[in-house]
Amino acid sequence: MKDIMTIIIRLTVSCLMAGAVMGATFIITSDAKKQNKYKNEQKVSYGLLGYDVSKGIPAEVKLHELFRYVVTTGDELSVGYLVPTGHGEHGGFTFISISLDGSFIGQYPVDIDHASVRDESDRDQAILTALGKGKTIRYADQTVIATANDQRTAYLLSGKFPGFKTFIHVMLALEPDFTILGLEIMEHEEDPGLGAEIKEDYFKNQFIGKSFAAVKYLEVDKVPLPDDYRQALDGKISKEEVALVQQNYKDKNIYALTGATISSVSVTNGVKGITKKFAYRIGILDAVIQEQNIAVPF
Amino acid sequence: MKSFVCKLFLLAVLALLPSLAQAGDLITSKSFGEPNEIILTFAAPTSAAIATDINNYTVYEEPDPDIRLTIDTITLSADGKTAHLIFSEPLNTTETHVVAVMTHDKVSPFIFQVAKSYWGYLFSILISALLINNFVFTKYLGLCVFFGTSKRKDTAKGMGFTFTIVMVVSAIMSWFFYQYVMKPFHLNFLQIVVFIGLVSLTVQAVDTVLRKVNPALFQSFGVYLVLVIANCVIIAVPLILADNEYNFLETLMLSLGAGSGFLLALYLMSSVRERMEFAQIPKTFEGIPIAFIVAGQFALAFLGFSGLKIF
Amino acid sequence: MANDKSNMQLVANGILNENPIFRLVLSMCPAVGISTTVMNGIMLGLAVLFVQVFSSVTISLFKNKIHPRIRIPSYTLTIATWVTVIDLVMAAYMPGPYSQMGVFIKLIVAFAIITMRLEMFACKESVNASFWDGVGMGLGFMAGMMAIGLVRELLGLGTILGFEVLGGVRPLLFFVLPCAGFFVVGLMMAFFNYIEIRYRKLKQVAS
Numbered sequence: 001m002k003d004i005m006t007i008i009i010r011l012t013v014s015c016l017m018a019g020a021v022m023g024a025t026f027i028i029t030s031d032a033k034k035q036n037k038y039k040n041e042q043k044v045s046y047g048l049l050g051y052d053v054s055k056g057i058p059a060e061v062k063l064h065e066l067f068r069y070v071v072t073t074g075d076e077l078s079v080g081y082l083v084p085t086g087h088g089e090h091g092g093f094t095f096i097s098i099s100l101d102g103s104f105i106g107q108y109p110v111d112i113d114h115a116s117v118r119d120e121s122d123r124d125q126a127i128l129t130a131l132g133k134g135k136t137i138r139y140a141d142q143t144v145i146a147t148a149n150d151q152r153t154a155y156l157l158s159g160k161f162p163g164f165k166t167f168i169h170v171m172l173a174l175e176p177d178f179t180i181l182g183l184e185i186m187e188h189e190e191d192p193g194l195g196a197e198i199k200e201d202y203f204k205n206q207f208i209g210k211s212f213a214a215v216k217y218l219e220v221d222k223v224p225l226p227d228d229y230r231q232a233l234d235g236k237i238s239k240e241e242v243a244l245v246q247q248n249y250k251d252k253n254i255y256a257l258t259g260a261t262i263s264s265v266s267v268t269n270g271v272k273g274i275t276k277k278f279a280y281r282i283g284i285l286d287a288v289i290q291e292q293n294i295a296v297p298f
Numbered sequence: 299m300k301s302f303v304c305k306l307f308l309l310a311v312l313a314l315l316p317s318l319a320q321a322g323d324l325i326t327s328k329s330f331g332e333p334n335e336i337i338l339t340f341a342a343p344t345s346a347a348i349a350t351d352i353n354n355y356t357v358y359e360e361p362d363p364d365i366r367l368t369i370d371t372i373t374l375s376a377d378g379k380t381a382h383l384i385f386s387e388p389l390n391t392t393e394t395h396v397v398a399v400m401t402h403d404k405v406s407p408f409i410f411q412v413a414k415s416y417w418g419y420l421f422s423i424l425i426s427a428l429l430i431n432n433f434v435f436t437k438y439l440g441l442c443v444f445f446g447t448s449k450r451k452d453t454a455k456g457m458g459f460t461f462t463i464v465m466v467v468s469a470i471m472s473w474f475f476y477q478y479v480m481k482p483f484h485l486n487f488l489q490i491v492v493f494i495g496l497v498s499l500t501v502q503a504v505d506t507v508l509r510k511v512n513p514a515l516f517q518s519f520g521v522y523l524v525l526v527i528a529n530c531v532i533i534a535v536p537l538i539l540a541d542n543e544y545n546f547l548e549t550l551m552l553s554l555g556a557g558s559g560f561l562l563a564l565y566l567m568s569s570v571r572e573r574m575e576f577a578q579i580p581k582t583f584e585g586i587p588i589a590f591i592v593a594g595q596f597a598l599a600f601l602g603f604s605g606l607k608i609f
Numbered sequence: 610m611a612n613d614k615s616n617m618q619l620v621a622n623g624i625l626n627e628n629p630i631f632r633l634v635l636s637m638c639p640a641v642g643i644s645t646t647v648m649n650g651i652m653l654g655l656a657v658l659f660v661q662v663f664s665s666v667t668i669s670l671f672k673n674k675i676h677p678r679i680r681i682p683s684y685t686l687t688i689a690t691w692v693t694v695i696d697l698v699m700a701a702y703m704p705g706p707y708s709q710m711g712v713f714i715k716l717i718v719a720f721a722i723i724t725m726r727l728e729m730f731a732c733k734e735s736v737n738a739s740f741w742d743g744v745g746m747g748l749g750f751m752a753g754m755m756a757i758g759l760v761r762e763l764l765g766l767g768t769i770l771g772f773e774v775l776g777g778v779r780p781l782l783f784f785v786l787p788c789a790g791f792f793v794v795g796l797m798m799a800f801f802n803y804i805e806i807r808y809r810k811l812k813q814v815a816s
């Protein structure tokens with residue numbers, strides 16, 4: 001009996017010690033994790049726009065974050081966008097509610113600052129408070145609009161779609177006319193040597209410069225990648241030559257990766273889907289913003 | 299406790315009767331047909347004027363209610379019961395589609411969902427864990443135990459069965475713990491400790507129960523119980539189901555697939571290794587090296603399953 | 610049992626005589642699964658080194674306090690704690706390599722090598738000896754992973770640590786495919802066996 005007591009006491013003590021160690025680590029690392037993730041996203045975002053974070057970003061370039069939600073009121077579904085208002089860090093946020101057929105429902109000022117808007121639970125709470133009772137919201141996705149001197153220069157979209165094995169998370173940069181500026185693969189679990197090649201320059205850079213009209217009907221061709229195109233995609237030749245080659249292949253389909261057609265097709269279809277949906281949505285949102293005269297910084 | 303049982307019951311009912319839960323009396327069946335087609339069967343013959351009017355239908359993917367899918371044409375069968383909705387673009391059939399049909403009164407639409415069969419989905423999880431993503435040959439987990447116990451067929455079978463049982467029990471326990479304790483209290487960072495603890499607990503429980511209930515069975519399978527803990531598959535499965543937010547039935551299927559996949563791998567391997575005893579193997583390859591080469595060949599063969607799409 | 614080996618002997622023992630991958634044939638899963646590049650080997654090796662050293666030291670520190678009947682649960686708890694720590698740290702500070710590793714960092718908790726060293730060594734020896742034994746085992750694991758990674762990365766991708774060394778040529782893509790891990794490990798083991806056999810023969814002839 002005494003044996004059991006000592007065993008229990010010692011086990012409890014060791015569990016408590018282990019818990020303390022893990023808890024302390026968790027508290028120390030969780031903030032760092034969020035910050036590093038945010039930093040990485042910023043780096044990729046600016047990278048896609050053609051800026052290098054380490055060399056400094058021009059002051060006139062600003063990123064504005066938009067969060068899209070699906071709002072349920074009773075049986076009715078509607079869409080809502082949390083958008084920044086006013087200028088710079090002093091501006092607030094407003095939640096624009098839009099019905100499914102694209103007409104304006106309402107606008108609700110949301111009391112949240114620019115630092116805590118990135119935290120999902122804080123954001124959800126603030127929106128729910130602003131909307132009032134009887135509504136549920138579901139976070140859908142996030143879009144970043146880049147401006148330079150108050151002119152839109154690009155859209156940054158993050159999205160995910162099923163790949164060959166698990167979901168592929170990407171970030172896509174579009175010009176204001178929805179021509180693709182760049183594609184970055186954020187997370188994937190494709191096979192090394194095969195599907196994992198989607199993150200290589202010679203695959204993902206094929207998307208650069210494809211116009212919206214071309215993207216709509218983009219397909220994957222199972223033919224070998226021409227040598228001159230590959231050189232250009234890998235950035236092994238001078239910038240002028242790259243631009244020339246890119247011009248030649250502008251309206252071509254995507255060349256499939258050898259032995260990884262399924263991964264190539266999923267990325268192509270994923271990019272196609274993200275672009276088409278976004279083009280449709282931003283049209284509606286812009287129309288509503290203009291019609292209602294909402295002051296937005298983008 | 300009572301509400302918990304209720305939830306379980308509800309879950310089972312929902313899973314058993316997916317069609318009854320939604321379709322109601324207007325539509326008797328609905329399914330995806332061709333890549334850009336949805337087939338609806340009405341309970342009663344419907345007039346072509348209503349059933350083939352594109353404006354009476356609204357179709358969207360569940361996560362994107364604001365993006366309506368464009369319908370090209372609708373054809374109605376001669377008896378007025380079956381309608382074929384042809385869309386201008388191929389549908390993404392992995393998503394649930396929501397269809398709203400305007401009925402005769404033109405006031406409130408009749409809303410229902412079209413999705414792939416849930417049973418088919420469950421079955422695909424099982425087959426995926428068993429063959430396509432076999433834990434030994436395509437995820438490379440549990441190899442220490444795999445090479446250790448695949449020398450004889452009897453051992454392989456014993457290990458495989460014991461492992462499957464422990465796998466299912468511990469996965470279900472982990473699922474309950476994850477859904478009802480760790481998620482509500484934000485204790486996700488304790489995943490590793492909790493899951494390994496639950497596995498040890500399961501092993502201990504199976505050990506005790508088996509010893510009491512069926513000593514003969516314990517004699518033959520007891521030795522493998524200790525080895526189960528040293529198998530990384532048993533800890534990988536709870537981690538996977540926590541990552542993917544599987545529900546109860548999906549968890550059951552995944553763990554069953556993982557367990558039987560391990561059994562299959564062990565059995566295949568042991569059959570080869572029994573034969574190999576009579577083969578002339580170069581001295582440098584004797585023992586473990588040749589076992590690795592054989593396993594590599596199996597892995598190549600299992601690569602053939604990848605990309606297999608069921609339902 | 611008192612330990613009469615010096616610290617350096619303990620480390621060397623872990624790397625050569627009792628190499629976890631090639632000699633003890635333990636912890637094979639990562640050796641097959643994610644040994645596609647040298648970098649992966651280094652990263653996972655670091656994690657294992659950390660867990661092994663800290664667990665060995667912890668168990669060695671508390672060896673008199675651990676009740677013999679709950680020996681194994683205590684080991685598991687210790688290992689799980691340190692694995693959680695390294696998992697959280699890597700996820701926070703090295704998100705890139707961490708996502709490459711996938712679930713394998715968490716699976717260190719089920720690595721037989723760590724439990725075995727605690728049972729065979731740390732629970733009997735002094736803290737100092739356990740520390741060096743842990744270092745040896747960790748380095749041995751890392752060396753094994755790096756060796757496999759080197760072969761696979763060089764032959765499969767034509768690179769070492771991401772630098773192109775063969776001028777962009779990829780000799781045998783097969784080696785970097787997931788299932789080639791089995792072949793590479795098998796062939797390397799056979800190769801080490803061959804060296805050993807030759808070495809013994811030479812010794813016999815010499816004597």
